[in-house]
Amino acid sequence: MGVMNPLQTLDAAVDPSCCVPSAKPALSVEEAQQKALVFKALADPNRLRLLSIVKAEEAGESCVCDLTGPLDLGQPTVSHHLKILVEAGILHREKRGTWAYYSLVPGALDDVAGILSGL
Amino acid sequence: MGVMNPLQTLDAAVDPSCCVPSAKPALSVEEAQQKALVFKALADPNRLRLLSIVKAEEAGESCVCDLTGPLDLGQPTVSHHLKILVEAGILHREKRGTWAYYSLVPGALDDVAGILSGL
């Protein structure tokens, strides 16, 4: 498996000191790298549009064929962006037959907001 | 002046439809680019550590000389990262005498969280 997805490994258990404004040591290099991975995944306009489309979908999921059109990108490029979002722990991929359906990982965006408030 | 900082130009007036879960059109290309700028600024481990240090500071501000040490980066590189964070609307820069003090823009990180929840 090699590398775990950043959002699953980030503060899985809530830090008990979260509500105590004690002097926090600055982010370690490793923590910073982990958290930067999530923001890197969000740091592309086309990936933000992908998320926006997936989130807006009634069914909560979209297949790749529904995503290539609106983005004006080639199919390989869309697949590439989706992979990055999955590896960041933001999207979930489920293959059913020939189609691959992508959906928001529940709470993933809230977790990102948590990174921000926890600095 | 040319380019405005992304966080100031983002949803300055609250969208009245914010609380109505109506069918939102997917992010436009321009909106997506604007919002991606903010995440780009956060998508670097050293910039996250800079934010962490500035936020942890008692006085609410830090000068560059306090930031070069912990990061193990050259002074020009730190200056460069700080500039990116300022341009993204996340940090504020105030020059007093020879020193430059950087502080978090109040509410900036909350605004980023708002981008996430608004998709």
Added chain:
DNA sequence: CGGCTATATCGACGAATGTCAATCTATTGC
């Protein structure tokens, strides 16, 4: 099986990014 369709992977290429050494600017203090 053989063709068809949906998606993923690969290899290449140009653009953007992070870093540094060197230099420039501006402020302080003698």
Added chain:
DNA sequence: GCAATAGATTGACATTCGTCGATATAGCCG
């Protein structure tokens, strides 16, 4: 004015990133 100091800017370089065309994989259907 001059030297010293804090910080910003510039130019160069290696690395990473976004995109594409071509190809590979895998499930469906005749």
